[in-house]
Amino acid sequence: MQLLAYILIYPILWLVSILPFRLLYLVSDGIFILLYYIIGYRKKIVYSNLQLVFPNKSEKEIILIQKKFYKHLCDMFLEMAKTMAISETELKKRFVLLNPEEFQRLESLNKSILLMYGHYASWEWSLVLQTYTKFKGFGVYKKLANIHFDKLVRDIRSKYNTQLISTKETISVINQSEAEGNKSITAFLSDQSPRLTKEVYWGTFMGIETPCFTGAERLAKKLDLTIAYLKVNKVKRGYYEAEIITLAENPKDYKDFELTDIFLHEVEKQIYKAPEYYFWTHKRWKHKKRAKS
Known part of the structure; x- marks a missing residue:
């Protein structure tokens, strides 16, 4: 059954990957209408998340953000497929690293690096970052x-010599x-909701006290890794800019969970500025204690 699904879907993904961008986004517009108006994919979750995080926004404002998010979601899904065929030259035009010199500076420290991501803008095209560094990518x-x-x-x-590994590995x-x-x-994509345990860290994200993923911080401290945040902004349709923000060269110097809080604050700033580019279909606040003003 798995093979049959792959055989049926793979040709569609391949066809999408070779579409010119202008046509790709026309297809995305059609999928948006289907997904938002007809199927209503996770609309209740998205609306609930937005209402929780932005209690002072009107229903009209929430719906506008919701629609913009679904348009971005459809674009991003097709851009993921486009990754199969896009050239390195084209990808570097569309996913621009603003400060490649920071990679060189971090490399000069002769320490391995942990790069934290948020579910914001686009993380799929960030694979091209591997072309800016001599370090092995995981x-x-x-x-x-x-x-x-x-x-x-x-x-x-x-594609550019990055190896995918599981958390346990x-x-x-x-x-x-x-x-x-x-x-x-x-x-590391580090803004997801962790499994709820007695030892979980309850931090504040978007004004909500909620369990926070601390694996990246713990790993950086355990292995003495430089820790940085990849800030990605969407400039316009199909174009992104990324910036490496170093959070700590010596993570052991920071209190427990301090780096997790700094990272989440960086993600928050981006969400408040342009909320439509965050991944609202996640049940990010499925566990929460209370809203903080």
């Missing part, structure tokens, strides 16, 4: 249930890289 991800699509995702994201893979004399840069 991306921490959750394996897909369909083994054929999982292989496709790994193949796409390894992270420490052993980085340690092995170090033992072989290779420094690495490891990417």
Whole structure:
């Protein structure tokens, strides 16, 4: 059944990947109408999240943000497929790293790097960042249930020599890289909701007291990694700008959860500025204590 699904869907993804961008976004407009007005994919979750985070906004303002988000979501989904065929030259035109010199500076410290991401703007096209660094690239991800699509995702994201690894593999893979004399840069999507346990850290994100993922901070401290944030902004349709913001060169100097809070604050600033580019379909606040003013 998994193979059949792959055989049926892969040709569609490939056709999307070779479309000219102008036509790609026309298709995206059609998918938006289908997804938003007809299927109503996760509209209640998106509306509830926006209402929770922006209690002072009117219903009209919430709906406007919601529509803009769904248009961006459709664009991003097709841009993911486009990654299969896009050239490095074209990708660098559309996903611009504003401060590549910061990569060089961090490399000069001779320490491996942990790069934190938020579910904001586009993280898929950030794979081109590997072309700016000599460090070995690792991306921490959750394996897909369909083994054929999982292989496709790994193949796409390894386009510029980035290796996808599971959370459980992270420490052993980085340690092995170090033992072989290779420094690495490891990417973490760090704003998701963690599994609820007694030991979970309750921080504040978008004014809501909620469990926060602390794996990136703990890993950076355990392995003495430089920790940075990849700030990605959407300039216009199909164009993004990224900036590396170094959070700590020596993470052990910071109190527990301080770096997690700094990271979340960086994501918050972007959301408040342009909320339509955050990934609102996630149940990010499924566990919460109270709203903070």
